[in-house]
Amino acid sequence: MTTPDLLTVGEALVSLRSAGPLAAGGALTTHLAGAESNVAVGVARLGHRAAWVGRVSTDEFGEFTLRQLRAEGVGVDGVTRDPDRPTGLMFLEQRTADVTRVQYHRAGSAGSALRVDDLRAPLAAGARMLHLTGITPALSDTAREAIRWAAEAAVAAGIPVCLDVNHRVRLWSRDSAREVLAPLAGHASTVIASADELDLVGDPGADESAVVAELFRRGVDTVLVKLGSEGARAHTPAGVEHVGALAVTAVDTVGAGDAFTAGYLSGWFDGLDLTGRLRRAATLGAFAVSSRGDCEGLPRRAELSLLDGHEAGSVLR
Template sequence: MTAPDLLTVGEALVSLRSAGPLAAGGPLTMHLAGAESNVAVGVARLGHRAAWAGRVGADEFGEYVLRQLRAEGVAVDGVSRDPDRPTGLMFLERRTADLTRVQYHRAGSAGSALDVEDLRAPLTAGARMLHLTGITPALSDTARAATRWAAEAAAGAGIPVCLDVNHRARLWSRAAAREALTPLAGYASIVIASTDELDLVGDPGADESTVVAELFRRGVDTVLVKLGADGARAHARDGVRHTGALTVTAVDTVGAGDAFTAGYLSGWFDGLDLAGRLRRAATLGAFAVSSPGDWEGLPRRAELSLLDGHEAGSVIR
């Protein structure tokens, strides 16, 4: 079997979405969710080989997760089915037009029981890039150890590691995140963080340039700082480059950061220069925020130019 371009590791969940307050009742729609699987789908849609490794329950929700990933062309050969633990769930309620609230039901889930043995075979198969996030090590001690092992094993095998800090305050404290993620970043070639996450891979209170300089000293090649509606800033060893966000009508910001990462990694696989990688990252981010769902609106390769010079309300005939 051909090794994938991208291997992602983490927990994929079933997301149950409500258009209004959960307490008021009403219909829920079922979706695949999970930062790492979002990135895998985004990369696969652009024609790259992507694989996701993790655990799901031996239940209908686990089967749904696997079916959705297979349908998007993401390989799931390395996924373990856990007969004793359920697939994780999350509930999203659109509380107002500008605010979505999330509730997790993932304590004791199959994904939280991830361990090193779940990842040996997928890592042995190889990949051009390993993508990790700061979510997985927050799930349990075994998941934290597995994430660290995967990063160390990949780096030792010459596989570049991409680490998206992706802090989830409901899963762990900033102090606990910093303790785990600062050493993890030392295995990465690419580190991605929002401005308020950078101190989780560096000294508390240090400014951006200081954290970046320390990451470079530890072997990181590129640091991407997500700026939301202001775009992103990329620190490379030969300088800093900024890209603005595309102007679109935002309808759902969930998954925008994962889309940005997928776009950047796709550009890396295609051999684009830093400016080209950032443009593609911004393009996927724009598709994500202007479409409902975590990943459903992400483009195929033939659609990458759809937003070039577009105007609000455009119709392609």
């Protein structure tokens, strides 16, 4: 594969989904999951070159993971195969129409054993952007060191870094996350966080403007604040810009933040201005929440206009 536009690093999971309570039994459907792989798929569907790197088990779920990524056009040449550890699993149950519960079975997984040596060759091959999240460094000491090394190596090679905070309360505490993510953010050119995650890359208790100002002083040039149904705010040294969310019928919010990130990065690769990047990010977020699955509903480039001026129940003939 030629040098990718986007290189992502993380753990790809297999998601097993149930339409009802898991305790009641019933059919499970199998899906690819994982924040970084979701972003890679979203970017690849829009015609960009994307690559994902991590450790993948040699079990059947590991084969499924690689097959799904290859089918989406995501490069996996740099993946390390691990015969000694299983694939991490995520179970989702639609408990009610408004509540989805998630259970993880990822302790000791292949992906959690990520280490620096797994990343040397992929980073040496280069990329236009390296995308990292706050999930992977929470998985293990070796994964934490690998992500820190990747950020430093990218900066040294002139590759900009995008960091999505993506705090997972089941993986680590806010204090533990802040200890790792605040220094990591100093290597990023773009930082993405929900409003309640911002203090994890700044001083505890600081308000949004104070955290943003601190990140600017440390070399970050864009801070994106995800606001859910209210859209998103983008901070740059030139000022603040807001984009509203598209009005769609939300059926599944899993993966919405990853879709937003994929849309923003796609706009960056296409050379769009900040407004254009935010609009594309909002569009992909709308596709994500209005379709089921982590990344299955993300659009191809020719579909980006499908939601323009749409009405509920629209049928395109």
